[in-house]
Amino acid sequence: MHLLLVDGSAYIFRAFHALPQLSRKSDGLPVGCVQGFCNMLFKLTEDLKGEDEPTHMAVIFDAKGKTFRDDVYTEYKAQRPPAPAELVPQFPLTRSATRAFNIPSIEMEGWEADDIIATYARLAREAGGKVTIVSSDKDLMQMVEPDGSIRMLDTIPRPGQPPLRWIGVEEVFSKFGVTPDKVIEVQALCGDSVDNVPGVPGIGVKTAAELINTYGTIENLLDHVDEIKQNARREKLRDNADLARISKQLVTLSQTVPVELDVDALARQPIEPGKLFPFLKAMEFATITKRLATHLDANPDDFAADPELAAKTAPGAVGFDNAARAEARAARQEATGRSNASTVAHAADMHAQTRAIPFKPEAYEIIRDTEHLQRWIDAAYSVGHVATDTETTGLDNQTADLVGISFSTAPGNGAYLPLGHTQGEGDIFGGGLAEGQMDIRVALDMLRPLFADRSILKIFHNAKYDLGLLARYDVPVHSIDDTLLLSYSLDGPQFNTMSELGEHWLGHPGQSIKDLIGSGKGQKTFAQVSIEDGARYAAEDSDMTIRLWRVLKPRLVAENMTTLYETIERPLAPVLARMEGRGVNIDRQILSRLSGEFAQRAAAFEAEAHELAGQSFNLGSPKQLGEILFDKMGLEGGTKTKTGAWSTGADVLEDLALKGIPLARTIVDWRQLNKLRGTYTDALPDYINERTKRVHTTYSQHSVLTGRLSSNDPNLQNIPVRTADGRKIRTAFVAAPGKVLISADYSQIELRVLAHIADIQALKDAFEEGLDIHAMTASEMFGVPVEGMPSDVRRRAKAINFGIIYGISAFGLANQLGIGRGEAGDYIKTYFERFPGIRAYMDEQKRRVKADGFVSTIFGRKINFPNANSHNPSERAFVERASINAPIQGSAADIIRRAMIRMEPELAKAKIDADMLLQVHDELIFEVPEGTQDQAIPVIKAVMEGAAEPAVRLTVPIQVDAHAANNWDEAH
DNA sequence: GCAAGGACGTA
């Protein structure tokens, strides 16, 4: 007997994640995983021949509902995100597929598929049979037998790997570092974040294997825990002994499930065309139908599609309700003239096709002369596009030097043009250019026309970097695509790096830069890498870029994201590149003077703190401070953080100070000064670029969930403004000689956006009339007239307005205002009564995020929340709040992005010489020649205020305030 | 040398 047990549920999930199948039925229902599943069943019967041919077969699924593990540990699998909407309708269809192939489909309430599989495997083995478990799930690896009587078989399609991959003792060992009989011990120690098996915190697979190989079992390990030398490890094991024991229960498969069918009942039955073809036809699987018709020597035309299945599959699945589908189809048809199904199918085709093309590093070329370079330029002209990537000596494109450029015109090809590789020792005397490289001036002269040519698309990954760098070499670039921004437009910030994208979409992470240049102290620059090694890496980068482009670009149309990408993301990148390139002028003297002042005042606070504490300690250590306040001084009311340390945040210290603990106030003051010194006055001067004498931040266009930018190295979006000391730092941001700074900021943009989206007439009227919005809110809520309103009343209303934008909770509002939760709840209730549209808006966002897994901005940006249906209540509540905030924050972010894109051409049209330097979410900073500010400001304001148009006609006025001054503090 | 956690700067 040879029993083949297919882990059906795991197959669907893994197939989906390994290779998102985009194929759909003509009605839009996703069926890619069902298709893959049918292919696999067919392939198994085809490929397993001779001694591997199974005599018995079953497909096992997870049943809905609880299992015994939920009783052992309530958090078990609690973190698991809900199945993707695309997958949900495919679960029942896979069971139908199994029956259509005349194979028993088994699932049992209260048991996981793994337990049933383990049970059958045991029964078959006891009967002297052989077992093959079709799964790659690590949880089943404990079943593998060294004598080969139980093996696993991984059938998930992965490019570049054989279709069937056996998993025996060796493969288990390489995964867990132990033999299969010890797998549960290792799993119990290291835990599993996906299934929420706790394990012992801080212990990973490596450490677990090491421990188990020494001590054999968890129990024996716990008996000998005193022998562990590493302090932290020993204590963790001691403290978490029970967690380890519970974890072992969770990961140990039951082999005694009371199965209904005995093993003999699983004997293989011949496929019955009368069952099979009606199913395949209902699924519209033409290729499989043809193959099986040949295989069975049957005529599919003799059978009609199963009417029940064909009908049942259409509507109702989460995320695919009819209205949404019709809307999406209409938008797509409008955009392209192609039908929904065909654009989706095209995207899926391109993906499958691209993914199947193997990588051939040996095919990559190295360009060393003009003829060779010309051939590649010609190739770019003949196909009309080229993926390209610059290699440089560093991550900062304002200081890095160009080392080489790579190209690819089609998946699988690639070339590297080395320009700045050095040779010999990397010291200041050795080196010099390595042999066999084109002269950089000659090469760039040849490339300039190509990069500037608007008829040839240059495809980058993170174009902003290359654009900024090439600009320094006088190489302007026109007509670009950017795979990073394609990915961001489609999927948000979930994948960032080339290797993550490559891994996900191509099944190929690509060479890691670390392997090439190392990391940390011994790190080399790309210039020190050999030309040959550099070429393999660089050419592959361009090769991957063009592949990702082929996969992602068709998805824009299929998923209705073309407008977002083409009108916002792509045009913004060059704008940001120029802003980064301009930098901002900073007065080193002012910062250095402030640094001295802050240091001196901080030192006084430090001495005072030591005095008050009666001992010397490190004020920068929350740990030491907590011990002094709550252990030594024995103060009441201390709270602990999630890791068990004393909480010493500013709010806690503020409370203590009010209770008459002077030390608390001293610490707060010290921390503030120290923060200003460490993060700003000391750090900023080091960012002044030697070449430009200015500070160049780097914006990230693809990092923020809601569509905002972020700024780093240095972060110029968090320069202090709230305190007087903090504002002194802003005075160091000065205009260049002969120029002034203009700061233009949107007034209450998020509340205005809220008024528009949620359609709150009272708010809109208030904005229309130019009222003080917080005072108006206070007046509505508390019945206090705006005239002579106490500042505290306005302050509360302001907090509530912000609370609404953040997805208010009574808990949070109470915290913010220092009032009781009941009172905060009453405020919220009153607010909802006064502005009933707000509640409707919030409910709608919550409904959408649960149904679709995303919410949208008014410009069509999608913000994904994969955890919207999490089993964890606090996580769910978090997603609810974030889904309320995201369309507001995101729509405001879209508006300023649009303003930035339009700003330069509008200024040029008005013949105004103004340089846009910085963006701080609702504020833009410009530098203009002194005396021209009065001409510049009206244009800037007009562009910003009208930025939503014509895409969206806002039903509230947008107001921008702008001022000019010599420094940022005064301009703001 | 690196990762995690706490704290804190901004909108």
Place this chain on the structure above:
DNA sequence: GTACGTCCTTGCA
């Protein structure tokens, strides 16, 4: 209550 990035300490490799 939303969204970020940076500095510092701590603990481990």
